[in-house]
Amino acid sequence: MTADYKKYILKFKRPSGTSRGVLTEKETWFLKISDGNNFGIGECGILRSLSYDDRPDYEDKLKWVCENINMGREMLWEELREFPSIQFGVEMAFQSLSSQDPFLLFPSEFTAGKKAIPINGLIWMGDKAFMKRQISEKIEAGFNCIKLKIGAIDFETELELLKSIRSNFSEKEIELRVDANGAFSPQDALEKLEALSNFQLHSIEQPIKPGQIEEMADLCKKTPLPIALDEELIGVIDVTEKEKLIQIINPQYAIFKPSLIGGFKGTGEWKDICENNDVDWWITSALESNIGLNAIAQWTYTLNPDLPQGLGTGGLYTNNFESPLEVKMGEIQYNSSKDWEFNL
Known part of the structure; x- marks a missing residue:
């Protein structure tokens, strides 16, 4: 068996804002293996400044994998x-x-084009007009679950946006999720959660920065709206430590990003622990190309998820790969009549 790898830079169609900054491009790496007759392709979707494996010897480890x-x-x-x-x-x-x-x-029935996966429509950070325009586009596109990234602009402006949505759409019509990416401080987080709870939100992701376990546990205990752990899971690689974290914090939800928590097997470890502790979950892509998104979506369907998933990032780039994946009416679908265009 042989293996090699290649770096690839994905270019955003437009700058995309999070509380950690504005993204214009995304680095990824492709691993190709062959047994002489067939080949396999994998995507190593690192997110610089967020991934646990953002370290100087990353490429050296890829070389080691190919050699072994x-x-x-x-x-x-x-x-x-x-x-x-x-x-x-x-x-x-x-x-x-x-x-x-x-x-x-x-x-599966997903790859056969017979079933689809409900997903949330993602609203990127930006000024009020930009965010409002995105919200209108998602609603017009048939999404009934919308996720807003918050924490980068004025909090009162963000509350106004949520109020605007709720004045036109009830919680039965539009499910609202927000993602703070750790933007709140432990001191003001509860007050902000109370303000956000006025808009019948489904959940908030990672209100405070990860690593503040006691503070997060206290917040999950007192919160007026459900909290979902996200970045909190990154870098916890021992199964015993994973279980300890979930049991101490006792969140309402957990969010699994396979590229950041060890792929199918690593996600499976978290999933089992959460289910054993009555913590619900959903799966989210992490800005992979359509190669990684395809693998995540296909695998996610096999888990029979009962909540909208976070799998709609394939259309963000100018130089993504043409694939059978399509987003229609708030769902990700697999159009089996379309071919892949993957050339590196």
């Missing part, structure tokens, strides 16, 4: 616990290699 590819999927995954995005790329590449079609990793 014959160790196989399971052994490589264990050796890569400190490199969750490479774990995911390795899993994806081996799953792709073992499939009849390298892009059909988990055949």
Whole structure:
């Protein structure tokens, strides 16, 4: 078996804002493996400044994987616990290699085009007019679950946006989620959650920065609206520590991003722990190209999720790869009549 890798820079169609800054491009790495007859492709979707494996020896570890590819999927995954995005790329590449079609990793009614996955429409940060325009576009596009990134502009302006939505759409018509990306301080978080709770929100993601476990546990206990852990899960690689974190914080929800928490297997560990502790969950992509998004969406469908997922990021880039994935009426679908265009 042979393996090689290649870096690829995804270009945003327009700058996309989060509380951590504005994104204009996204670095990713593709791992290609071959057994001489067939090939498999995996995406190592690192997010600089957020991924646990954002470290100087990242490319060296990719070289090591290629040199040791014959160790196989399971052994490589264990050796890569400190490199969750490479774990995911390795899993994806081996799953792709073992499939009849390298892009059909988990055949199902989803990949047959018979079923779709409900998703949230993502509203990026920006000035009030920009965010308002995005909200109108998502509602017109048929989304009944909208997620707003908050925490970068004036909080009162963000409340006005939520009030504007709620004055036109009830919680039965539009489910609202917000994502603070850790923008609130522990001192003012509860007060802000109380203000946000006036708008019948489904949940808020990561209100305070990760690593403040006691403060987050206290917030989850007192919160007037459900809290979802997101960045809090990143970098927790030991199963015992994962269980301890969930039991201490006792959140209402957890959000799984396979590229950031160890791929299918790492996500599966978190999923089992959450379900054993009555914590509901959903899965979100993390700005991967359509290669990674395809693998995540196909796998997510096999889990029979009962909440809208966060899988609609494929249209953000000017140089993404043409794929069968389509977003229509608030759902991600697989158009099996469309072909892939993947050339590196």
